[in-house]
């Protein structure tokens with residue numbers, strides 16, 4: 001039986017707002033207080049004391065690793081960094097492809113080339129997640145170089161995850177500050193509760209599909225401008241605004257036209273996104289080092305005016321607002337911002353799908369049917385327009 005719009009059988013929540021779809025011990029968000037916690041550790045503590053490899057372990061295993069456990073995970077990630085099987089495809093992709101499309105397609109291809117593709121054991125699933133986490137930086141960096149007419153660079157296993165990514169991207173070892181900031185960028189983006197891309201990955205795994213299909217779904221979902229794709233739009237917006245003086249007239253016009261301001265608003269946060277707070281500090285620091293670069297100043301003015309205009313509605317900067325400014329200062333191309341988000345989030349997606357499989361149940365919501373009933377079937381020759 002279908003559900004009619006009048007039915008009170010099921011409560012309808014547009015965009016699944018407020019719907020509880022799973023029980024998870026991975027990350028917690030208090031949107032009113034602006035708190036984000038991974039496995040009980042605040043994001044501020046982790047950004048200050050931890051590193052991305054440790055976060056991958058923490059998210060996947062539920063506790064901080066001992067030194068040998070961290071070493072084992074780090075060695076696995078290093079072992080999986082190369083992606084020879086994918087390189088002919090990555091080289092053949094059009095040079096004008098969006099890097100997020102490359103990332104999505106490459107992870108999908110990993111499912112074809114994976115030596116253990118038909119092994120669905122728990123242990124191998126974990127390895128598949130680690131393969132994706134390890135290979136994503138190589139995929140992003142290699143494609144970025146290939147499209148610029150440069151040769152991809154082999155990973156350097158003396159470098160950590162963040163350092164190696166910057167090295168493979170730029171062809172030279174990064175300075176300490178850039179490597180630290182990239183590591184923090186990876187820490188901050190690694191997980192965020194039941195967000196759209198995580199849910200997407202979970203829906204796919206709930207059919208007992210495979211890890212690669214599930215992570216490919218997550219990547220496709222992250223790409224959208226209402227989700228991870230907002231960071232590259234923020235930079236485009238700041239460039240379009242051009243000057244501090246133009247902030248108010250530009251925003252007035254955009255808000256008047258009811259356009260969404262990228263990098264603002266969140267389904268869960270009504271308070272300031274704690275990740276944006278951390279990134280703002282680095283955006284400021286890097287902005288001060290680059291004389292004549294107005295991006296941070298324009299950004300800060302946008303924040304100030306947005307809070308004045310719509311802050312009372314709980315519309316505050318989200319993680320994507322300052323991440324673009326930071327990445328731009330690190331010399332990273334705008335369309336590589338969301339792939340960097342995906343590199344990091346792969347650990348969160350992986351953790352959630354493995355956790356969900358522990359007590360899997362197929363996701364299958366319903367819709368309120370508002371189409372017609374009892375239509376009379378008319379043979380094609382008798383339909384109007386024949």
Ligand code: ACO
Nearest residue numbers: 225226227228230259260261262263264265266267318320
């Ligand atoms: N700019 C202007 N107004 C906004 C914004 C914004 N960025 N975000 C929300 N609003 C307004 C809406 O116009 C709406 O106003 P109304 O009640 O007067 O109609 C109200 O706030 C509620 O907005 P919704 O879109 O219904 O909120 P929802 O929870 O569905 O959307 C979302 C959340 C998609 C993040 C939204 O705030 C948005 O589009 N932001 C811009 C894109 C963005 O930055 N996305 C990144 C999010 S963080 C992440 O995914 C990593």
